[in-house]
Amino acid sequence: MRSFWKNAWFLVIAVVLPIIAYAAYQLSTLSEDEENISMIYQNQLDAILFSVNQYSDDIVKGWINTMEESMESDTNVDSLISYNLFQFQPAVFQIYIRELDKEIILTSAEADTSFTTDFYQQQLPDPASDQFEQLRNYAENGFQKILSSQFNEGDRSYLLLSFIMLSPNNTVTSRMGAIILDPELFIRETLSTKFQTVAQDKFVVSAYRRDNTDPVYSTADSVNSESIAVTNNFWLLPNYYLAIGTPGKPVQDIIRERTVTNLGILLTLIAFLGIAAFLILRNVRKEMRLAQKKADFVSNVSHELRTPLALISMFAETLEMDRVPTEEKKKEYYQIMQKESGRLTGIVNKILTFSQMDNGKKQFRHDKIDLNEIVAEVVSNYEFHLRTKGFSHVLSLSEEPLPIEGDKEAIAEVLINLLDNAIKYSTDTKEITVRTVKGNEKAVMTVQDKGIGIPKGDQAQVFEKFFRVSVGDLAQSKGTGLGLSLVKQIIDEHKGDVRLESEPGKGSIFMILFPLLKQ
Structure with missing residues (x-):
């Protein structure tokens, strides 16, 4: 074994390591200038997308300022807001303001649907809620946080922006404001000029909905997804993201x-x-x-x-x-x-x-036999041996016949091997139970003991040739390591299956399944 590992390490050191070292050298040949160019390029693209996000944020905060100034004005609030927002901002569908017991809802003339006070009461934070208190804390610390959520109404998607309104001197008021807008109209009508400004002829700037690979808006007629270099989340539009790339091949x-x-x-x-x-x-x-x-x-x-x-x-x-x-x-x-x-x-x-089966020379008969009869005969012949070893046993046979096709002697040898194992590996509690049952087009034979059990880590190997558990009580028992291997090979030849359930200290259950012959 030591020689094996020595040769293995020699193979790794002599062949694999030099090639890995050469590959690492090739990677390091990228010049610092190339790496710097790549890094500067990525930072530039990030900055461009940041400016788009900042612009959209500024637009919305401008709307909020209009609403706040209108509430403080002596002029009719409805007319002022309608004129400043609905007339010049086609993406805005509805405005909502809540102040104590007073509520204002203004709807654009272009809107094809309207939302009631019940909708806003469900969607906006309650004045007594922790979320509302957090918004107030943000505002008191100089940051007017805007909550953004997207919802569907019919076949259209809308964006709800909610916020606490401030007075002209930036003090926190008890007013809660909300704006409902069409996010895609907002991108195409309001932000498109910014997209064109930052893109010029050098870049392609696009906006995507997360569940669609086609862009909502792009500065190019067509977008090659492979040319996209950087993507960023849309701050105000949770279901959309921004992407930027070059018209041709990426610089990287x-x-x-x-x-x-x-x-x-x-x-x-x-x-x-x-x-x-x-x-x-x-x-x-x-x-x-x-x-x-x-x-x-x-x-x-x-x-x-x-x-x-x-x-x-x-x-x-x-x-x-x-x-x-x-x-x-x-x-x-x-x-x-x-x-x-x-x-x-x-x-x-x-x-x-074992030798015959290992060399493929073992010939099995294919007779129609009853599993119940084989089990009963083997257990009957084994009764004296069990008694002399101090074992009690239970035999439970299926009430129905269990016709299978196979070699009677080979199947008897399977049961004998399992009984021998049960005797060999049972120490304190000498009880063996043999059962046959019919289930799911299978004839099932189980042999259960209350012996020393098999460790979980060895259960997958017990059916291998020559395998014997090398540690614990199992290692002290005599054996050749062929018994369970023979069981597995015989069952495989009969197109059956063998399963094992075992727990150290509690015993083992070997379950043998044969295909039932159709009557």
Whole structure:
């Protein structure tokens, strides 16, 4: 393993790092002048969009000043506001002013809809609300904050601007004002001159609605989205944004055009090298893990074979030398030898079966069989073994037949392996439950124990070849690491599925699902 990591680091240092260093050098070759030009250009565009926002803010504050002056004038308020706003500002649809119990609503003659006092009472902050108090605090500190919200009425979109009104000497009043306008008309009629002024022939300035890729207004007949260099939010129009770019190719692209191709090739090469190195390291690591598992398997199998062979040899020698004092003792020795030889046979059969399946030489029968009958037969044959091991068991079979297609002996081997595991890994609570049920066109067999359980991090690997948990109580149990791998392979051959639920200290549930044969 140490040699593996040494070679891996050598590969990284010798191949990947030089290419990364060269790519970094190419990036650094962009001159300071080019970087400064790019930065100045971006700042200039930001400043232009800022000026558009500032202009729109100034326009609205001019309207508010008109409303405030009209309220302080002796002239008829309605006539004054109507003349100064509605006549010269086609985007303004309605004006609302609330002062104590007095309310004023003025509607443009061009407006095709009108909003009532109920609408404003719902939309504007209540004088007793925290939001109203915040607006007053802003105003008292010299900042007249404008609340902006967009709403739809019919098939049209409107903008509601609300604010606390000031007196001529800029003191805070109890008046709450609101302006309803058409945002797109505001952009096209009121702000278009500003767009043209800042754009001249050098830039393209556009305004977009957030849910539409076509501009509401642009200083150019057509806009190439790739030429947009900077976008900014519209301060007063939450559903719109500003964009600015050049009529042709962006300056940034021109500045960096000479490096794009080289850097693209380098980055692609680095990516391929990185992927290749990753795949090589992963495959080597996988092979090394498999080699380690095989080595552990050989060690475990050697131990598994050595123990019964040693017992058989010892008892055979004792019997041969006639050192057994009684017939009962002889019978006990014979039983032990028979048990250990059966254990040897089981290990050898498991290894042979695994070898056949691993090489694709195992042939399975495809008979019509009843899962209930197989489970009942295996559990019946296993009852004596369970009792001698001190286990109690529950067998619950489906009331309906569970016809499936498969190899009876192979499926029996699956259940035997699961029962062996349940016995092997149960220590304090020796209870096993075997069930069959019918569900969702599946024949389901479950084996549940209350043993030591399997850690969450190892559950995905328990069905791999030669895998054995290397830490905890599971590591202390004997085994070859083939049992669950055989289970998985047999179930896969039967087009079934195996699932595991386990919690350390509480036990495990293995669920086997077979496709039901249609009656």
